Amino acid sequence: MRHRTIEDRYPPLRDYALIGDGRTAALVSRDGSVDWWCLPNLDSPSIFGAVLDADRGGRFVLHPEGVVEARRRYLPDTNVLETTFTTATGRVRVTDAMTLPGLGLAPFRELARRVEGLDGRVAIRWRIEPRFGYGLAPTRIEPRTPFPVASSGGTAIAACTWQAGRVDCDRAGIAGGFEARAGTRATLAVSAAHGEPLVLPARADVEQRIDATAEFWRSWSTRLSYTGPWRDAVVRSALALKLLVFAPSGAIAAAPTTSLPELIGGERNWDYRFSWIRDASFMLESLLQLGCQAEAKAFFWWFMHATQRTLPRVNVFYRLDGGTHAPERTLPLAGYRESRPVRVGNGAADQLQLDTYGELVDAVYQYVQKGHPLGRDTGRDIARIADFVCVHWREPDSGIWEVRSEPRHHTHSKAMCWVALDRAVRLARAGRVPPGHAARWASEAAAIRRFVDERCWSDAKGSHVWYAGGEHLDASLLLLAIMRYDPPDSPRLRATVDAVRRELAAGPLLQRYTGDDGLAGGEGAFACCSFWLVEALAILGRRPDAERLMSDLVALANDVGLYAEEVEPTTGAFLGNFPQGLVHLALISAAIAMHGAAG
Amino acid sequence: MSVWGALAGGFLGTLVLTTALSAGSQLGLTRMDVPFLLGTACTDDRARARVYGYALHFLAGLAFALVYYAAFVVLGRAGWALGLAFGLAHALFSGTTLVNVLLPAVHPRMGTPSSAADSSPLLEAPGFMLLNYGRATPVLTMLAHMAYGAIVGAFVAGSAR
The missing domain is CATH 1.50.10.10 (Glycosyltransferase)
Structure with missing residues (x-):
């Protein structure tokens, strides 16, 4: 996933969009990488900071292979981002949201990504490279059940995925890959905790929160x-x-x-x-x-x-x-x-x-x-x-x-x-x-x-x-x-x-x-x-x-x-x-x- | 030795224990949050969970103080050092059994090794010696419980005079 030129390793700032929940916010690049996210708040140290250091900063890459076009928009009148990737073999739509908690026990913070196959078949690779404390704090990644957990001090994340392929953990990150076919849907959520145990959400709850978050923003805009x-x-x-x-x-x-x-x-x-x-x-x-x-x-x-x-x-x-x-x-x-x-x-x-x-x-x-x-x-x-x-x-x-x-x-x-x-x-x-x-x-x-x-x-x-x-x-x-x-x-x-x-x-x-x-x-x-x-x-x-x-x-x-x-x-x-x-x-x-x- | 001494010590000891763990959390040493863990057994509303959790934790603190008191009576002596030892035993019991095994078993929102496809646990389980909540958690928990035990022991001994 590493590129050679500095321009490739750091996308133009124009290529970023912002998602957030009123407490923290993340930058999502046009190529599907979350390159900036501070936890637990806007002014806290970053966990994803690739925009400031492509090697040490950390990121959450969700990348369809062979992209020939990426078109994106916010869902109308919302802060929920939708990117449609077209490849030689098919099309896939990625919806990114920093979900709002709503009712029930929700994660302290949650970054949710929904991947929907639209046409053909598209191979998707994803990799979460958490780097706590602006990439400077020690990060511990464990392949726990049901979801892998990365932690550092009082902050932790769980990589919660459904229909997103086999999950592999190594010392540097959590990764997987799957094939999105027309009509299929995968869900990936990063559940974050700070000073408390992690909340490990059910898939239906994540999906519901994505939709409820979009609805909140539409309601706010009206x-x-x-x-x-x-x-x-x-x-x-x-x-x-x-x-x-x-x-x-x-x-x-x-x-x-x-x-x-x-x-x-x-x-x-x-x-x-x-x-x-x-x-x-x-x-x-x-x-x-x-x-x-x-x-x-x-x-x-x-x-x-x-x-x-x-x-x-x-x-x-x-x-x-x-x-x-x-x-x-x-x-x-x-x-x-x-x-x-x-x-x-x-x-x-x-x-x-x-x-x-x-x-x-x-x-x-x-x-x-x-x-x-x-x-x-x-x-x-x-x-x-x-x-x-x-x-x-x-x-x-x-x-x-x-x-x-x-x-x-x-x-x-x-x-x-x-x-x-x-x-x-x-x-x-x-x-x-x-x-x-x-x-x-x-x-x-x-x-x-x-x-x-x-x-x-x-x-x-x-x-x-x-x-x-x-x-x-x-x-x-x-x-x-x-x-x-x-x-x-x-x-x-x-x-x-x-x-x-x-x-x-x-x-x-x-x-x-x-x-x-x-x-x-x-x-x-x-x-x-x-x-x-x-x-x-x-x-x-x-x-x-x-x-x-x-x-x-x-x-x-x-x-x-x-x-x-x-x-x-x-x-x-x-x-x-x-x-x-x-x-x-x-x-x-x-x-x-x-x-x-x-x- | 008196029950009232035990209850007063239990209240103050729980206050110190809760404050110590909360300070550890604020300092980024642990994600252990006893009120949150206890409260979410009653409700999935975060704010209410903390209120309920604090109440439950103080009730538990008083209940354990009575258990300590019974032990002091059986042994025929009390004091801060003996209370400290009780606190250490209490912490080991909590880390290995009470919070690690029993709490997940009764907590409706926490997974256990026997959780199957028909359940959707929401809360991260604490793990052996609560290590899932951070590497410093066992040490902090032990120190906090030892302080609790020492306070209860001192109050029970003091109430005898």
């Missing part, structure tokens, strides 16, 4: 209230985001992966399995607009609860369980296509990123605007945050892009500080936040605006710039339109949007910025920025332009409608962690803005 343009892309994005919602806490991970590179062979490899407060504003607006009230409420309470530990200072991100400790370390893995280092944890946790405060307070403001109550304690917390912003907005920070160069006075950060104080004043006027310091907030907001007008504008560029005194542009300036820092008819805002497009565009895509960020090498175009441009154009009233761009961008998704963090502009290859929540949020937000503009 609750989405969006009826505007690009509905299919919006629904797919919502389904992808739902897979990033960590159900036990309500937190939303930025992506389910770590260290998928922003440049092949480069060092820009980060762990995104945390919940960024920055995404809160986009997330809440999107969830509320889509009618996902339960998820919006859970997320709101999660981030207000998580930030309690650090208020009035707000961390850049929090662990999915609300914790703050996320030390960055590197793993001795080869990396995707030898892109090293492979990092877990994230050093950006220690950075000052002032824009976070604006996005947090704006999220609270939106939540209240939608009629949700705000407790007195939360109101006091918002007042403390506003006071904190008054004291700290003059400091340089690392900004939205978490650059690892020296802190600067980022224009976007200052503007978001203004947003924090503006929304705090509005909330105070509405009686939701103690108004005692409102006059100071208004006064400091005015000072921020003067700073941005005087120090963050370049006459030479005719535009706002990335940071005070610089001449570079960055795509976060588009958020000045989206976050309503300036009104749509502001000449400076319109000039800035035009300048950003002029200088950062690469086809329909946008680069994040020009200029040094403290890291070696370049990167692809940042997909979310391109959707921000769509939204900014819609807000400025340039709807035809925005529509054309939106159509181009929607076409850049992979065959199952997912986006990575970045897209290589010339080849369309995906780069960075996959799928990235912020991109899907930006897509939803852009579509909603277009729909609103049309209305």
Whole structure:
């Protein structure tokens, strides 16, 4: 099963699809290999990590022999993946699901794969190579009855198979093979346990859970209230985001992966399995607009609860369980296509990123605007945050892009500080936040605006710039339109949007910025920025332009409608962690803005 | 020596035993989960199973404390060291017979060597000395039961004064 070239050993990121159950998620490649799965949770160590190290990472391969074509889709309006393989001798359909427990005693986690013969005969080989602890922990594989078990420490899996051929175990894995004929059905399930005995499911129960899981997702999708343009892309994005919602806490991970590179062979490899407060504003607006009230409420309470530990200072991100400790370390893995280092944890946790405060307070403001109550304690917390912003907005920070160069006075950060104080004043006027310091907030907001007008504008560029005194542009300036820092008819805002497009565009895509960020090498175009441009154009009233761009961008998704963090502009290859929540949020937000503009 | 001392020791001992095994599980040393094992004998609902399981485990802890008490009375002496020895014997009995043989025999969702095609066991059986739940499980189980026995022994001896 080993291939020779690095491109063959590591499928393009475009070839992956995501399945999940609200606690953990797995990447399934087009050729039938599960190359990423963390147990028991999204942010736990991987058991299948071949996407980061094809030799040591571990995988679950289910591979029809002699494939000439593989077509796949999610079952409509679900997160259940269906891949149809055509070979010279027949066709076979594989359905992959991370099942939901439902009623009865179900495995702690369960990855289920159903193989149905459609035409002719197709030889199928499968092999499970569990590698606990990112491939670094000792793994013990035992040929037990009724199913083989692999374990390491407190985590174990059982390879439960039915009609999938004779099962062989060796020190490295559990394998089998069978022939799928028209009308036959085989079932393979990986039952996982963590800190408890394994649940060994009956075949009928696995089959029932696959169907019930698909039904749950269909039911969830029908609750989405969006009826505007690009509905299919919006629904797919919502389904992808739902897979990033960590159900036990309500937190939303930025992506389910770590260290998928922003440049092949480069060092820009980060762990995104945390919940960024920055995404809160986009997330809440999107969830509320889509009618996902339960998820919006859970997320709101999660981030207000998580930030309690650090208020009035707000961390850049929090662990999915609300914790703050996320030390960055590197793993001795080869990396995707030898892109090293492979990092877990994230050093950006220690950075000052002032824009976070604006996005947090704006999220609270939106939540209240939608009629949700705000407790007195939360109101006091918002007042403390506003006071904190008054004291700290003059400091340089690392900004939205978490650059690892020296802190600067980022224009976007200052503007978001203004947003924090503006929304705090509005909330105070509405009686939701103690108004005692409102006059100071208004006064400091005015000072921020003067700073941005005087120090963050370049006459030479005719535009706002990335940071005070610089001449570079960055795509976060588009958020000045989206976050309503300036009104749509502001000449400076319109000039800035035009300048950003002029200088950062690469086809329909946008680069994040020009200029040094403290890291070696370049990167692809940042997909979310391109959707921000769509939204900014819609807000400025340039709807035809925005529509054309939106159509181009929607076409850049992979065959199952997912986006990575970045897209290589010339080849369309995906780069960075996959799928990235912020991109899907930006897509939803852009579509909603277009729909609103049309209305 | 008094029954009340035995019951108080049984309660505290079970608390320590449960906490020790739970800590072992959190530390990734074992997948032994006594409340889960006991509770799933009553229900297939995970949340309820844990609640029932904790209740059953504490009842069992009190019952075993009474057995220990009877043994102390027969021997005419009690103390933490003797309780420790009882605990070791208790752990060996649990690992080889009670949880390994008797629990699967009565647990409706756990397989045994005699399970046939007409049954669909759901739960992983513990195996000899509970080794299926991790290599450190026998040691942890023994230490936890020895602590339980020592506490019961100390309480029974203390209640005599």
